Amino acid sequence: MMTVREMAERLSMTPISVGDTDRTFDGVYIGDLLSWVMGRAQSGNIWITIMSNINIVAVATLTDVACIVLAEGVTLDENVRTTAEQKGVSIYTTEMTAYEIAAALATVEQ
């Protein structure tokens, strides 16, 4: 099992908020509609999204995903970033599209 930190290093992602990065992840969920994510994402997933508002922190906490990966160079406002750090939610950003991230994860996960 690969940790969140190892995954982020392999894919050269930029950390925005650092939580429990020693946590291992299992599977991926991609989605921007928050209720949809809450209905479908599994605990331990990596959640890929382009949503960047404050509510993603609560959704990540409640669904217990391993981390959030912001696709296509999306970044966070400072208040969202500090809230995420306070709640211990790991968030990374990358220029890759959601598809490219998922494709890369499919190769490193094996």
Next chain:
Amino acid sequence: MSEVVKFHFLVDGEDFTSAGQASVQMKKSLRQLGISPEIIRKLSIAMYEGEINMVIHAGGGEADVLIYEDHIELNLVDRGPGIANIELAMQEGFSTAPDNIRSLGFGAGMGLPNMKRYSDSIQINSKVGEGTQILMTFHL
């Protein structure tokens, strides 16, 4: 005989950005009580959906959580506009949320369906012009 553990939360209807405070707090409390992670996940997601609904539609409300020996009750009450057609509101994808809410990633018409999905039973009492009460039960 074991006592019932009670929690009470006021959901602020003004501030959309703080929605989720009650459910995140509840998640923490349930963890301290040693409730299983799967139940915590189900209940806190259902509660968050309730909070979001109260903020979007009802100008806030109240949430009560009662923990019994073999089950947990989550009771949500608001004095909002009520739900005209509960059957329709329970359908995935049906939503009356305004566009500004949709741009935040909500209003996908999954709120009530998610509450149903994650609870073991759900009972909705609503009267147009008076408000809505949702009672969910989670088996331990």
